[in-house]
Amino acid sequence: MTDIDPAEENKRRFLDAFGRFAAGEIEVLREIIREDFVSHTVGAPPGRDAWIEFILTSPIASAQIEIRHVIADAEFVVAHYTLIPAEGPNEDVVDIWRFEDGLIVEHWDVSRPAA
Secondary structure (H helix, E strand, O other): OOOOOHHHHHHHHHHHHHHHHHOOOOOHHHHHEEEEEEEOOOOOOOOHHHHHHHHHOOHHHHOEEEEEEEEEOOOEEEEEEEEEOOOOOOEEEEEEEEEEOOEEEEEEEEEEEOO
């Protein structure tokens, strides 16, 4: 029997889902985000399905994403990336995702114009 490092497993799950989303596979969000998901993003609606709809109308849905760093522990995954939208200036973004039992249950983010 092998021990699975929860930090590495959360990081793997995140990178897989993020990559699939960036490739246009929207349904991956319903697979990785728990139904009672809470986003702390200003202006984001509550609940998984409403948040997914919110994301699909945001610049990230059609942007190119360049991941800079991903840091994980047993509960959180932190991703730092550059968002390159189809129109407008690039943004530097940091997302914090909290996992429970392999699913995302909470999210925070900060962004600023890319330096």
